[in-house]
Amino acid sequence: xxxxxxxxxxxxxxxxxxxxxxxxxxxxxxxxxxxxxxxxxxxxxxxxxxxxxxxxxxxxxxxxxxxxxxxxxxxxxxxxxxxxxxxxxxxxxxxxxxxxxxxxxxxxxxxxxxxxxxxxxxxxxxxxxxxxxxxxxxxxxxxxxxxxxxxxxxxxxxxxxxxxxxxxxxxxxxxxxxxxxxxxxxxxxxxxxxxxxxxxxxxxxxxxxxxxxxxxxxxxxxxxxxxxxxxxxxxxxxxxxxxxxxxxxxxxxxxxxxxxxxxxxxxxxxxxxxxxxxxxxxxxxxxxxxxxxxxxxxxxxxxxxxxxxxxxxxxxxxxx
Ligand SMILES: [Zn+2]
Numbered sequence: 001x002x003x004x005x006x007x008x009x010x011x012x013x014x015x016x017x018x019x020x021x022x023x024x025x026x027x028x029x030x031x032x033x034x035x036x037x038x039x040x041x042x043x044x045x046x047x048x049x050x051x052x053x054x055x056x057x058x059x060x061x062x063x064x065x066x067x068x069x070x071x072x073x074x075x076x077x078x079x080x081x082x083x084x085x086x087x088x089x090x091x092x093x094x095x096x097x098x099x100x101x102x103x104x105x106x107x108x109x110x111x112x113x114x115x116x117x118x119x120x121x122x123x124x125x126x127x128x129x130x131x132x133x134x135x136x137x138x139x140x141x142x143x144x145x146x147x148x149x150x151x152x153x154x155x156x157x158x159x160x161x162x163x164x165x166x167x168x169x170x171x172x173x174x175x176x177x178x179x180x181x182x183x184x185x186x187x188x189x190x191x192x193x194x195x196x197x198x199x200x201x202x203x204x205x206x207x208x209x210x211x212x213x214x215x216x217x218x219x220x221x222x223x224x225x226x227x228x229x230x231x232x233x234x235x236x237x238x239x240x241x242x243x244x245x246x247x248x249x250x251x252x253x254x255x256x257x258x259x260x261x262x263x264x265x266x267x268x269x270x271x272x273x274x275x276x277x278x279x280x281x282x283x284x285x286x287x288x289x290x291x292x293x294x295x296x297x298x299x300x301x302x303x304x305x306x307x308x309x310x311x312x313x314x315x316x317x318x319x320x
Contacts, residue, residue, distance in 0.1 A: 001096065001099055001125060002101065002125075006021075006022065007020045007021060007022040007024050008020040008021045008022070009127065011076065011101075013074065013075060013076075013096065014073065014075070014076050014096070015074055016028060016044065016073070016074070018030075018092065018103045018127070019036050019103075020038060020040065021038070022038060023038050023039055023041075024038075024040055025040070025041045025042065026040065026041065026042045026044070027042075027044070028043070028044045028045065028078075028092050028103075029044070029045040029049055029053060030045075030049075030083065030089060030090055030091070030103075030104075030105025030106065031049055031083070031085055031086055031088060031090065031105055031106060032052030032056060032086075032088065032170060033168075033171070036105070037053055037056060037057060039057060039058070039060075040060070041061065042060075042061045042063065043060055043061075043062050043063070044062070044063045044065060044078070044080075045062060045065070045080075046064065046066065046080060046088040046089075046090050047064045047088070047203075048087050048088025048199070048203050049088040049089070049090070050062045050064055051088075051199050051202065051203075052087075052088065055195060055199060065078075065079075065080045066080070067080055067081050067082055067090065067116065068080075068081055068119075075096060076096040077094070077096075078094050078095075079092070079093045080092055081093065081119045082115070082116035082117060082118055082119050083104055083105050083106060083107045083108070084107065084108040084109060084110070084112055084115050084116065084117055084118030085105070085106040085107060085108045085115060085118075085171065085269050086106075086114070086170060086269060087114055087115055087171070087174070087199075087200055087203060087205065088203070089105060089106060089115060090105065091103065091107070091118075091119075091121075093123065099124050099125065100121075100122070100123040100124050101124065101125040101126075101127070102121055102123040102125070102126050102127070102283060102285075103127040104126070104128045104129055105129065106129055106131070106269070106270060106292075107129055107270065107271050107276075107279070108268065108269045108270055108271055109275040109278070110139070110142060110268070110271075110272075110275065111142055112175060112269070113175060113178040113179060113182075114171075114174045114175050114178050114200060114205050115171075115175075115269075120279060120282045120283060121283065122282075122283060122284055123283050123285050124286050124287070125286070125287050125288075125289070126280065126287070126288045126289070127288075127289045127311060128276065128279070128289070130276060130290045130291070130292065130293035130294055130295075130297035131270040131271075131292060131293040131294075132251075132268065132270050132272050132273060132276070133276055133290070133293050133294045133296070133297025133300065134273055134294050134296065134297065135273050136273075137248065137251050137272050138251075138272050138273050138274045139248065139251065139268050139272040140266060145265060145266055146179055146267075148265050148266075149165075149176070149179070149180075149244070149246070149265050149267070150183065152242075152244045152265065153185065153222055156242050157219070157220060160219050160240075161219070161239075161240045161242045162218030162219055162223060162237065162239055162240065162241045163218075163222050163223065163241075163242055163244070164218075164222075164223045164225060164233060164241050164243045164244070165224045165225075165244055165246060166225060166226070166227040166243055166244065166245040166259060166261055167193075167224060167225075167226070167246045167247075169190070169192040169193045169196055169226040171269050172246055172247070172267070172269060173193040173196070173224050173226070174196060174197060174200050174205070175267065175269065176224055176246055176267070177189065177193075177197065177207050177210055177224060178205070178207055180209075180222055181207050181209045182208060184208075184209065185221075185222050186209050186220065186221045186222070187210040187211070187221065187222045187223075187224060188210070188211055188213040188216060188221050188222070188223050188224070189211070189212060189213060189223075189224045189225075190224065190229065190232070191213075193225070193226065197210065213236075215236060217239070218237060218239060218241070219239065227245055227259055242262050243259075243262050243263075244262065244263045244265055245259040245261040245263075245265070246264075246265045246267040247259070247264060247265075247266070247267070247268070248266060248268030248269075248270050248272070249264070250265055250266035250267075251266050273297075273300075276297065277300065280301060280304070285306070286307060287308075287309075288301055288306050288307065288308040288309075289308070289309055289310070289311040290308065290309070290310045291310075291311040295310040298310050
C-alpha cells in the first residue's frame with residue numbers, strides 16, 4: 001500500500017507522497033507548519049493550507065481540495081477531512097484496491113476556536129502522529145487552561161508588568177488571540193502573527209481587539225510573539241515584562257526553563273495521550289504506524305490490543 005523512502009511516505013502505484021520531507025514532484029501537505037512544507041513541484045492541500053504555504057514559501061502549483069470531497073487520482077480515491085490542529089489542517093483518507101488508509105498529519109481532538117473539529121474515519125491502516133503519546137501528557141480541561149492564562153495576565157496587570165505570551169506564529173497565537181480578544185483583552189502582536197491573522201480572517205475567522213505592535217505601552221495590553229524571537233521585544237520595549245509560553249510541553253515541569261519563560265501553560269494543538277488512544281479505538285485499524293513523536297506509544301497501543309509499529313524508513317508495507 002505504501003513505502004517509506006528517504007523522502008517520506010509514498011503511496012504505491014500512485015504519484016504522490018504524504019507530507020514528503022524532501023522535495024518531490026507531488027505531495028499531500030497536511031498543514032502549513034514549517035516542518036511540513038517543502039518546495040514541491042505540486043501539492044495537494046486544502047485552500048487554507050495553500051494560502052499559508054504561499055505566504056511562507058512562494059506561489060505553488062496546487063490541487064486544492066475542500067474537506068469531505070472525494071477526488072479520484074491514479075486509481076485511488078482520496079479525501080481530506082479536518083484534523084483539528086490549525087486552520088486548514090487535514091487528515092487524508094486513501095482508498096485503493098479495497099484498502100482504506102488514513103494518515104492523520106498533526107492531530108488535535110480537543111475543542112479549538114480557530115480550527116474545524118477533527119473528524120474520525122474507520123480505516124484498515126492508520127498512520128498517526130504521536131507527539132504527546134506518553135501517559136504524562138493528559139491535558140487539563142480547556143476551561144482550566146484558559147483560567148490559567150487569564151490569571152497570569154491579570155496578575156501582570158495588577159503589578160504593572162507587561163504580559164508576554166509566547167506562541168507559534170501559525171496556529172497557537174491565533175488560538176490565544178481569539179480566546180483573549182473574545183474576553184475583551186487588548187492585544188498587540190508581532191508581524192509574523194499579524195500576517196497569519198489576515199489569512200485566518202480571509203477564511204471567515206474573526207478576531208477582536210488586536211493590532212500590530214508599534215512600540216505602545218504594554219502595561220494594560222497582552223503582547224503575543226513567537227517563542228524563537230523572545231529577545232526581539234527587549235530591544236523595543238523598555239518596561240518590565242513577564243513571559244508565559246503556551247504549549248503542550250507545559251505538562252513537563254522543565255518546559256518553562258527550555259523556553260526561558262516565567263511560566264508554561266498547557267494549551268496544546270496536538271492530541272494528548274488519552275485522546276490518541278481513544279482516536280485509535282474509533283478508527284479501529286488492522287495495523288497502526290506511529291510517526292513524529294514518542295515511539296514507545298507503540299507499546300501502549302500493543303497493550304491495548306492493536307497491531308502497532310513505529311514507521312521506519314526503507315520498508316514496504318502492504319496489508320494483503
Ligand atoms: Zn503542526
